[in-house]
Amino acid sequence: MPLVNLRKVLDHAAENSYGVAAFNVNNMEQIQAIMEAAIETDSPVIVQASRGARSYSQDNYLKHLMLAAVELYPHIPIVMHQDHGNSPKTCISAMENGFTSVMMDGSLLEDAKTPADYDYNVKVTKEVVALAHARGVSVEGEIGCLGSLEHKEPAAHGSKPAEAHDADLEQEPEPEGAMSHLTDPEEAERFVADTKVDALAVAIGTSHGAYKFTRQPDGEILAMSVIEEIHRRLPNTHLVMHGSSSVPQELQDEIRKYGGKMNQTWGVPVEEIQRGIKHGVRKINIDTDNRMAMTGAIRKVMSMKPGEFDPRAYLKPAKEAMRKICQQRFEEFGAEGWAGKIKPLSTAKMAKRYESGELAIKIDKSLQPA
Numbered sequence: 052m053p054l055v056n057l058r059k060v061l062d063h064a065a066e067n068s069y070g071v072a073a074f075n076v077n078n079m080e081q082i083q084a085i086m087e088a089a090i091e092t093d094s095p096v097i098v099q100a101s102r103g104a105r106s107y108s109q110d111n112y113l114k115h116l117m118l119a120a121v122e123l124y125p126h127i128p129i130v131m132h133q134d135h136g137n138s139p140k141t142c143i144s145a146m147e148n149g150f151t152s153v154m155m156d157g158s159l160l161e162d163a164k165t166p167a168d169y170d171y172n173v174k175v176t177k178e179v180v181a182l183a184h185a186r187g188v189s190v191e192g193e194i195g196c197l198g199s200l201e202h203k204e205p206a207a208h209g210s211k212p213a214e215a216h217d218a219d220l221e222q223e224p225e226p227e228g229a230m231s232h233l234t235d236p237e238e239a240e241r242f243v244a245d246t247k248v249d250a251l252a253v254a255i256g257t258s259h260g261a262y263k264f265t266r267q268p269d270g271e272i273l274a275m276s277v278i279e280e281i282h283r284r285l286p287n288t289h290l291v292m293h294g295s296s297s298v299p300q301e302l303q304d305e306i307r308k309y310g311g312k313m314n315q316t317w318g319v320p321v322e323e324i325q326r327g328i329k330h331g332v333r334k335i336n337i338d339t340d341n342r343m344a345m346t347g348a349i350r351k352v353m354s355m356k357p358g359e360f361d362p363r364a365y366l367k368p369a370k371e372a373m374r375k376i377c378q379q380r381f382e383e384f385g386a387e388g389w390a391g392k393i394k395p396l397s398t399a400k401m402a403k404r405y406e407s408g409e410l411a412i413k414i415d416k417s418l419q420p421a
């Protein structure tokens with residue numbers, strides 16, 4: 052099957068009460084790791100690329116790597132998603148390069164750091180929805196401002212050491228000088244009505260990168276109740292959790308063991324994500340865990356075999372370490388076994404559905420939590 056629209060995959064996830072991990076990619080080994088995990092578990096795939104990733108890997112390489120995945124595994128539905136599009140222009144160029152889903156992050160201005168007002172967000176998101184839906188491409192919007200609630204200070208600072216700044220977000224940093232604030236459920240409801248987005252990224256206290264929390268987060272630091280309230284108001288909109296790496300202790304230990312420098316940190320516990328999945332979270336963005344897994348594996352080879360200079364000697368274990376994380380997340384989020392059961396539509400057919408407005412999640416109430 053060709054690359055598929057995000058909406059179709061997430062509708063299926065909603066109808067069957069599971070979540071789909073969305074993994075960021077920059078190169079061939081990462082795409083291979085995700086695909087191997089998806090084959091192993093028969094899970095639908097969301098591969099996403101940030102603007103930084105697109106410029107690192109170049110659109111043509113990325114597009115053809117994704118087409119290779121489709122060719123190799125025709126029975127797995129694969130969504131190719133633009134992560135944090137900063138303008139309609141970025142989203143349009145993604146669509147022109149074969150992306151089947153785009154995120155228009157109008158919560159920030161085009162510089163990707165200055166918080167935008169509601170009207171600006173609606174304006175740019177609506178514009179992208181009109182263009183995307185006409186092509187059968189899905190759209191994720193964002194309302195609220197990502198960042199840890201723990202620090203109560205600008206999200207760009209927190210406990211993040213300067214030298215450990217999240218590389219993926221070098222070009223898309225956390226809003227500078229902006230207080231992170233939670234998504235207001237009432238505003239979220241209005242935003243979806245105004246824009247018709249397929250999926251909505253919500254701010255509940257998670258932040259990008261490895262340095263999310265200085266202790267194991269509890270219900271106060273991570274505002275899961277906000278997710279519950281948004282889902283109650285928007286049962287037909289798929290919620291997206293950004294910055295949802297768990298930053299496992301063993302990966303931190305592995306990096307340190309082989310000479311890496313990482314301060315002790317805590318990520319988003321998998322149980323909290325599972326709780327979110329019970330309340331409308333369908334797409335869970337994970338990047339840091341995979342980066343750490345690859346880095347730990349590469350450090351190990353470099354340290355144990357200093358005479359080694361064949362890149363395959365460290366890229367293979369790096370890929371394997373990432374595959375393990377991806378597989379674990381597919382299983383933990385309940386996506387395992389569903390790939391073969393999704394009947395994807397071509398983007399042309401999706402465009403017709405958008406036009407006719409006949410998109411609704413058909414949820415079996417008996418499967419839903421009370």
Ligand SMILES: [Zn+2]
Pocket residue numbers: 135259293294336
């Ligand atoms: Zn994000």
